[in-house]
Amino acid sequence: MPPQDIDRRTLLKLSGLSLVGATAGCLEGEEEPTTTEQSGGGGGDSGGDSGGEETTAESDDSGSGSSSYTIGMVDSLTGSLAPYGERNTRGRELALEAVNEVGIGDGATLEISVEDDESTNQGGVNGAQKLVNQDGVPLLIGSVGSGVSIAIHDSVTNDAGVVQISQNSTSPELTSRPNLNRMSPSGxxxxxxxxxxxxxxxxxxxxxxxxxxxxxxxxxxxxxxxxxxxxxxxxxxxxxxxxxxxxxxxxxxxxxxxxxxxxxxxxxxxxxxxxxxxxxxxxxxxxxxxxxxxxxxxxxxxxxxxxxxxxxxxxxxxxxPQDQENYQNFVSAFESAYDTTPTVWSAYAYDAVTVAALAIEAADEFTGDALASVVRDVTRPDGEEVFTFEEAAAILKDGGSPSDINYQGVSGPVDLNENGDPPGxxxxxxxxxxxxxxxxxxxx
Structure with missing residues (x-):
């Protein structure tokens, strides 16, 4: 369900001021359980089949000469975790709007190919295998359930050298898989x-x-x-x-x-x-x-x-961080698009997409290895605090390195550590x- 009637300036401002405070409510308006998950997080730095091979941006058919980068996402669209998948869809679409308003590199767009995990581990593995082995994506976002995210990492992304970022998985078990990044903190x-x-x-x-x-x-x-x-x-x-x-x-x-x-x-x-x-x-x-x-x-x-x-x-x-400007901007855009108030879980999905886009902007090439080498650097506190994709991309396009930026997510400071975990x-x-x-x- 794509967002409608969204103020683009609001979208581009979707990160606000510094995130010093704590956090806000956790339930997405009407139909969104603020649940949990099983495990998540990804990122890889080993070479492999499709994820380790260079993938170039594809030219579109519009004749404009622009191109696109396609990444994958495994989400819970059906099954018992489907209400959580819906909130991720909303956060994902808002982030795509903000990224594509600016463009990656010389104006390339970001596209996300989504597969349904059916709220099961095997469904998640099946979806990830299609995205990695058939579609050749070097970066995959997913999933909701921690067990699903772990199964995807263990069976698909880790050996393939594909970067994985879980948007919602909270199980402490993810920490034992340092190549598995996540936006939501460990439980x-x-x-x-x-x-x-x-x-x-x-x-x-x-x-x-x-x-x-x-x-x-x-x-x-x-x-x-x-x-x-x-x-x-x-x-x-x-x-x-x-x-x-x-x-x-x-x-x-x-x-x-x-x-x-x-x-x-x-x-x-x-x-x-x-x-x-x-x-x-x-x-x-x-x-x-x-x-x-x-x-x-x-x-x-x-x-x-x-x-x-x-x-x-x-x-x-x-x-x-309910009292912070970046989260408030996110809430405004979300309410404008969906006529309901978001929870932090949609914010995690938004940040997963934004961090993925920043990694593509920062990497030397569109491969799993190249993306893995920068995906955490764009979030760490040594760089200049940036609150939107637009702000971060401007520094990178001007010759800045990944360590020159510190993306402050709408869900709070991301600051991925050596295990791919953010603070909570x-x-x-x-x-x-x-x-x-x-x-x-x-x-x-």
Missing amino acids: AAKGTALANLVYDDGHENVAVTWINNDYGTGLSDVFAETFESELGGTVSYNEPHDQGQSSYSGILTEMASTDASAWVFITYANEYTVMVNEGFDQGYNTAVDYYGAESTVADSIIENTPEGSMNGMKGITESA FYQIYSVENHEYVFGDYITS
Whole structure:
């Protein structure tokens, strides 16, 4: 769905001032769960088949002599993560508008070929294989789910020397794959913050259920380690659940059999919606306090659960610098295009596209190896702070090197480290009167 009626000057200003603060809310207006993911991040510096071979920009058929660069994107267009894929589509299209208004090099356009991962690891691998092996893209953005991003890295991009940038994946497991870059921060700091939040609220005994994939495993491990080893609490139940089930009553019954005073749900929007409804039917919501992470913030949850079923719930979610000019410009353009307010997840997708475009502008050639050698440099703090593709491209076109610029994303400072991870901004949220309320910020 392409953006419509967007003020181009607003788009070109989509980065604002410096990002000193913390972050803002995390839910994309009407249909966007602010979820999570499984793993993400990419980037490679090894040679390989298609990603390591030089790919030239293609001339268009307009007769104008301009050219285009095509990169790939694997996104969740169908399946249980599709609401998150929609938010990425919106952020991607806004970033493309801003990049192509300026042009890469002598005016080349950026194009993105998108494949659907169907919200599964195998679907992600299939899509990535088409983009890399058939289309020959040297850079791939994707995906939402952490497990999907990891599967793409392990099976496709790493050996092919293709740069990978996950827009949304948060699992700590991505950090163990240094060639996998990501725009959203690792969930490790979030897991620690969530454990502290629960403990500080007076809960010493908790029950945890987590979705059985890389996202759930990584976040639950950090939570349990912090809660027990560092805080001295007890995790009396710590078990996984499968994705896409019609009922989780057995899980809830087991959690209710413990002495836990708080239940922690590390899962996705669809699964949590089922759990909330079943917990409400059994009266569990009045007996224990609920906690969650970013994936349990979604308008679809509010819309499909009864009032009172989550009152008092709390959690930790990724956030954006709400009070900063660049984020405000992004919000204005987003609201103009889609008549709804974005969340940080769309901002991550926007930044993934912008960083990819800057890498193309900065690289000596359009190959995986060349792009990998500069993709992190354009984000690091040694260079001049720039807040839009236009500002950054002007320095590069004037002979500047990648290390001469420090792109400040609309989602916050990117500053990719040696593991391809950015710093993190988080925010505490709660549910009051069946609405999400966002409170204090946490910086990792």
